[in-house]
Amino acid sequence: MSKFGVLVMGPAGAGKTTFCSALIQNLKNSRRSCYYVNLDPAAEDFVYEPDIDIKDLISLEDVMEEMHLGPNGGLIYCFEFLLDNLDWLTSPLETVTEEYLIIIDMPGQIELYTHIPILPTLVRHLTRLGSLNISLCAAYLLEATFVVDRPKFFAGTLSAMSAMLMLEVPHVNILSKMDLVAGTVARRDLKRFIDPDVGLLEDDPTRGGIMFRSQEEEEAEEQTEPAAAAAHPVGEAGTAENVMTGKSFHRLNRAVARLIDDYSMVSFLQLNAQDEDSVGNILSYIDDAIQYHEAQEPKEPNDELDTDIGYNDG
Numbered sequence: 637m638s639k640f641g642v643l644v645m646g647p648a649g650a651g652k653t654t655f656c657s658a659l660i661q662n663l664k665n666s667r668r669s670c671y672y673v674n675l676d677p678a679a680e681d682f683v684y685e686p687d688i689d690i691k692d693l694i695s696l697e698d699v700m701e702e703m704h705l706g707p708n709g710g711l712i713y714c715f716e717f718l719l720d721n722l723d724w725l726t727s728p729l730e731t732v733t734e735e736y737l738i739i740i741d742m743p744g745q746i747e748l749y750t751h752i753p754i755l756p757t758l759v760r761h762l763t764r765l766g767s768l769n770i771s772l773c774a775a776y777l778l779e780a781t782f783v784v785d786r787p788k789f790f791a792g793t794l795s796a797m798s799a800m801l802m803l804e805v806p807h808v809n810i811l812s813k814m815d816l817v818a819g820t821v822a823r824r825d826l827k828r829f830i831d832p833d834v835g836l837l838e839d840d841p842t843r844g845g846i847m848f849r850s851q852e853e854e855e856a857e858e859q860t861e862p863a864a865a866a867a868h869p870v871g872e873a874g875t876a877e878n879v880m881t882g883k884s885f886h887r888l889n890r891a892v893a894r895l896i897d898d899y900s901m902v903s904f905l906q907l908n909a910q911d912e913d914s915v916g917n918i919l920s921y922i923d924d925a926i927q928y929h930e931a932q933e934p935k936e937p938n939d940e941l942d943t944d945i946g947y948n949d950g
C-alpha cells in the first residue's frame with residue numbers, strides 16, 4: 637500500500653504553518669483526508685491540532701535549559717533525539733492509509749536545510765530506507781516580499797536549491813504571502829521572479845548594495861584589490877585568496893545567477909494562503925509530484941469514511 641506526504645519547509649516566518657492549515661482546509665473542502673505532523677518543537681498556535689506533535693516527544697525549552705543550548709543548538713539536539721527515537725514517528729504513520737495526505741510541518745532554522753545531514757537522513761527513513769516508503773514531495777516556501785530585495789531573493793533561491801539537492805525528492809518551490817506584494821511589484825517584474833533569470837540581477841532598479849557597481853566603482857575596487865593582497869601576503873592567516881572583496885562578490889553573484897538560469901533549476905509557484913484557488917493550485921502540483929491520483933483505486937462510496945485517524949471529510 638502506498639502512502640503520500642508533503643514536507644513543508646522554508647526559513648523562519650515564511651508561512652509554513654499557515655500553509656499547512658490552508659492545505660488542511662482545502663483538503664477538507666474537497667472531502668479528502670489528511671494526517672498532520674508537527675516537527676517544529678517551537679510551534680505553538682495551530683488552527684488544526686496536529687495528529688502527531690514533536691513536543692510530545694521532546695520539549696525545546698527543556699533541552700535549552702538542561703543542555704545549556706541556544707535555540708538553534710536546541711533544535712539540532714531535538715532532531716538528533718528524534719532520529720534516535722524514530723519509532724515514535726514511524727509507528728503511527730504505519731496506520732495511515734493511501735487516501736491520506738501526510739502533511740509534515742518543519743521548523744524554520746535554515747541550518748536544517750543547508751549543511752546538516754539530519755533532514756536527508758529523516759527523509760530517507762520516511763521514503764526508501766524505512767518500511768513506510770512514503771511518496772514524498774518537498775514544498776519549500778520563500779516569502780514573496782523578498783522580491784523587492786534582489787540579493788535576498790537570490791540568497792533565498794540558493795537555500796531552496798540547497799534543500800532540493802540534499803533531499804533528492806520531488807520539490808515544489810513556493811513564493812508565499814503573494815497578497816503582500818501584489819500592489820507593490822509590477823506584474824511583468826513579478827513574472828521574472830517566478831522564473832528567475834540572470835538579467836534580473838543586472839536590472840536592479842536600486843543598483844544598491846554590493847551587487848551593482850558603476851564603472852568608476854569597479855575600477856576603484858580593482859585598485860584596492862592589490863592593496864588588500866599586499867596587506868595579507870600568501871601564507872598568513874586570512875591571505876589574499878581568502879579575502880572576498882566587493883568585486884569578488886559581484887562575480888560570485890553573477891555566476892550563481894547564471895547557474896540558476898542555465899539549468900532552469902528553480903522556479904516558483906505563487907501562494908496566497910487566504911485564497912482557496914491559490915492553495916488548490918499548489919495542491920495540484922504536489923499531487924502530481926507524488927502521483928497521488930494515480931494511486932487512488934475506484935472505491936465504494938462509504939469506504940473512505942471508516943477510519944477515525946487524522947482529519948477526514950466527516
Ligand SMILES: Nc1nc2c(ncn2[C@@H]2O[C@H](COP(=O)(O)OP(=O)(O)OP(=O)(O)O)[C@@H](O)[C@H]2O)c(=O)[nH]1
Pocket residue numbers: 646647648649650651652653654655676679742743744745812813814815816907908909910
Ligand atoms: N499576509 C499574509 N500573511 C501570512 C501569509 N502566510 C502567513 N502569514 C503570516 O506570516 C506570519 C508567519 O506565519 P507562520 O505560518 O507562523 O510561518 P512559519 O514559517 O510557520 O514560521 P516559523 O514556524 O516560525 O518558522 C504569521 O503572522 C502569519 O499570519 C499569507 O499568505 N499572507
